[in-house]
Amino acid sequence: MEWMSWTLPTAIFFASIAAILVAMTAWELRSASIERRGFLPIATTRGDRLFIGLLGSAYLHLLVIGATSWNIWVASGLSLVWLLVVMRWG
Amino acid sequence: MTKVQNNKAWWLVLPVFLLVAFSAIIPMMTVVNYSVQDIFDQSSRYFVGADWFRQVLQDPRLHDSLLRQFIYSACVLLIEIPLGIGIALTMPTKGRWSSLCLIVMTIPLLIPFNVVGTIWQIFGRGDIGLLGWILNDVLGISYNYAANASDAWVTVLVIDVWHWTSLVALLCYSGLRAIPDVYYQAARIDRASNWAVFRHIQLPKMKSVLLIAVMLRFMDSFMIYTEPFVLTGGGPGNSTTFLSQTLTTMALGQFDLGPAAAFSLVYFLIILLVSWVFYTAMTHSEKN
Structure with missing residues (x-):
């Protein structure tokens, strides 16, 4: 992972995007969007x-x-x- | 009987997702990381926040090439889409001639970008090129793509029209062939004019292929690099230096990886927005 030159802010950014996607998927499974x-x-x-x-x-x-x-x-x-x-x- | 939605089929997308992750998502994350740092080598890199973004967003050279790029892509779409539809409408529908047309139309699509650039570079030359010679010596029009900015512009535009109009035409042709004959019979019974047939039968039925054609041509023309680079190297002056060439000069010529990464993200956001607007406009217009 060293070659990707991670920084803390970008790591937090991508982690929150991933968390949002997971949360949206869970929400969609519980009650489908209309x-x-x-x-x-x-x-x-x-x-x-x-x-x-x-x-x-x-x-x-x-x-x-x-x-x-x-x-x-x-x-x-x-x-x-x-x-x-x-x-x-x- | 109610239809049961089974979403398990989405797991079949997993291999493609992994492939895209390796070819696009992980490199993209790396670009994001590069865009907020000043990197000399692995051990000495410094976090600079949004400085590179500020630098590229306020760079007049980039404003110029962005404007040039938008004008170019607009010209490409305005010429190629109507021309492609027109060619598709006039192409023979069956028999030997239709096969011949299809083959002739496909030939430009098979030629690689740099070869297309080289063909036109020689074709347009005033001393040994057929086009340049005819324009200059036979018709008496002064034409020199290496010295005159508008000549270079027109040449780059004509190259793209020559190379890609047949893609639009072939897509439209396939869309037209998918229209059942009964639609035309109904139109004949109603004594619909040719324009009415085009407007209310052919154009709506071509919508989905036209969507693909518009998106492909927009994205490709927005990323154009090889043709102007081979033809004039972006000149004369900066007149045919489009976004991707500015970006390449920045990233590989000057090795400014940070600003180049910031700039490619801005570039990506522009393509994302315009493609989304095209897609939404064309898919939602029928619902409302």
């Missing part, structure tokens, strides 16, 4: 909303890093809010 329409213009399932939330978070980080001089934690905080909003009302 496609529905929220404030997003398309009907989505739970997995779709997770994808939209994560992709949006990635772009939010790029925006904050590229266009502002804010701390990166601001982007992470906003992303968390965005992810939760999309998952609940998207």
Whole structure:
């Protein structure tokens, strides 16, 4: 694993992504997701909303890093809010 | 009788998943790791946080090649998709001629990228190339892809159209052949015009193959490297230096692995977003 040059932040990042995927799978097995329409213009399932939330978070980080001089934690905080909003009302 | 969903079949995907893990996911994780560090060798590497991302996102050279790349991919799609549909509609449907057409259409697809670049590099030369000679000496149009930026641009675009339009055409052709004859009979009974037949029968039935064609052509043209590299090396100036060439120069030429890793992640996110938007737009439009 040495060649992959792991750092603690990236390890935590990938571990949380993996944990989210496992948790989503477990949730899906317990109660299957029903496609529905929220404030997003398309009907989505739970997995779709997770994808939209994560992709949006990635772009939010790029925006904050590229266009502002804010701390990166601001982007992470906003992303968390965005992810939760999309998952609940998207 | 209710249909029972058995999700155990998903285990059959496991070998592919393992393969993709080795060929894509693990290398991708490594790129993520590289993008947050300044690496000299295995023992001396330093965590730099988002610095590389900030550097590449504010680099005007990358903004230029990104803009160039978007214009190029848009041109490729706007030319190849309608042209491919048009060719598929006019191709003979049965008999010897259809086989001949299919074979002729397939030939460009079989030629490797660098050979295509070399073919056009020689073909377009003013002194020994047929195309260059005809344009310059016979038609009197000044054409020199090595010195004029717009000539180089048009040449790179024409190369891609020559190389890949037949892929779009063949996909559309297969989509058209899958339409049962009764649809056309019904259209004839209703005295539908050719345009109405195209708009309401052929185009909807071609949707799934067109989706594949649009995605393939977008991703391929967005990653174009070999053709402009062989033709002019990205020149004249930087006029045909697209994203992948900028990235290669950064990673292999200058050995800036950190910024190059950050840049490839941005590149990946752009492709992911655009592909997802295409896919969603084309699959969800029929539901609403």
